[in-house]
Amino acid sequence: MWPPEALEFLRELEANNDRDWFKANRARYDAHLLEPARELAETLTDLGQPHFFRPYNDTRFHARPPIKEQLGVAVGYGGAGGYYVELSLDGLLVAAGLHQPAGDQLDRYRRAIDDGRRAAGFERAVEHAESAGLELARPELKTAPRGYPTTHPRIRFLRLRELTVSRRHALEPWLHAPEARGRIRTELEGARPLVTWLGEHVGPSQRSGDQRGRRATNRSNQASTRR
Numbered sequence: 001m002w003p004p005e006a007l008e009f010l011r012e013l014e015a016n017n018d019r020d021w022f023k024a025n026r027a028r029y030d031a032h033l034l035e036p037a038r039e040l041a042e043t044l045t046d047l048g049q050p051h052f053f054r055p056y057n058d059t060r061f062h063a064r065p066p067i068k069e070q071l072g073v074a075v076g077y078g079g080a081g082g083y084y085v086e087l088s089l090d091g092l093l094v095a096a097g098l099h100q101p102a103g104d105q106l107d108r109y110r111r112a113i114d115d116g117r118r119a120a121g122f123e124r125a126v127e128h129a130e131s132a133g134l135e136l137a138r139p140e141l142k143t144a145p146r147g148y149p150t151t152h153p154r155i156r157f158l159r160l161r162e163l164t165v166s167r168r169h170a171l172e173p174w175l176h177a178p179e180a181r182g183r184i185r186t187e188l189e190g191a192r193p194l195v196t197w198l199g200e201h202v203g204p205s206q207r208s209g210d211q212r213g214r215r216a217t218n219r220s221n222q223a224s225t226r227r
Contacts, residue, residue: 001040001180002087006032007171010069010089017065022055029055033071033087040085040181041073047083047188048076075188079204080105081163081195083188091171094134094184096191097164098198102205106161110145112201113157122157122201125193126165132190134165163198165191 009028013021022029034052041050053072057064070088077083081098101109112118126136139159144150148158167187174180 001177002036002175003032004176006036006087007089009033010087013067014069014089017067017069019056019066022067037071037073037085037087040184041075043181043185044075044083044188047192048078050075051077076195080199080202083191083195085184085188087175089171090168092169092175092184093166094169094187095164095166096129096134096188096195097137097162098202099162099164101161101163101202102207104207105202105205106145109160109163109198109202110148110158113154114148114152118201119154119157121197122194123154125197128193129165129191132187134167134187134190136160137162137164137166163202165194 005028009025009032012025037052038050041052044050051074053068053074055068055071057066057068059066070086070090072084072086075083075085082096084093084095084099086093086095098105113122130136137160139156140161141159143159144152144155145158148155152158169175174183
């Protein structure tokens with residue numbers, strides 16, 4: 001999978017984060033980070049088409065380093081969610097679901113959770129993901145959302161704003177071995193019922209002029225800090 005040289009590149013990038021350095025070392029990035037990610041994506045085509053996030057940050061409106069210090073790839077990621085893998089010096093992040101749902105998506109999600117039959121499918125999907133080693137996002141709301149009682153039997157699900165499951169692995173030797181592909185696939189497969197449920201019961205945002213594309217693009221920037 002990713003060779004040790006991938007982590008060495010990331011360490012050097014952290015110390016030399018500018019466009020000139022990256023341009024001079026782009027071949028290393030392509031060989032040690034991007035190419036292994038492409039090979040991984042080729043084994044995941046049944047989960048969807050891959051999207052490889054560009055290495056450059058948008059620094060026009062935010063004080064960010066010019067180069068992203070992680071490699072992120074989304075698989076099958078559309079308006080209703082998908083799968084995500086990221087390698088950085090913080091570790092290997094494996095995640096799936098809907099990272100930043102729009103307001104109308106949250107409304108539909110909460111209505112589904114309020115419905116016992118549909119909520120049972122969500123609970124089964126979460127349990128399936130947890131059995132693969134993934135963890136449900138922590139609730140962000142401190143209390144029940146408007147219109148729902150604090151005594152709701154599924155209050156912990158109603159308090160969610162990030163509809164994802166994930167696992168962050170430490171940087172260990174197995175990441176450099178072929179077995180890494182199988183381990184990553186097993187975890188993403190564990191999240192498939194959740195992604196399916198979100199597609200059926202939440203779906204893409206119906207708001208005109210919504211910013212799903214921006215949210216998906218920002219995912220690579222935000223995942224490290226939000227998890």
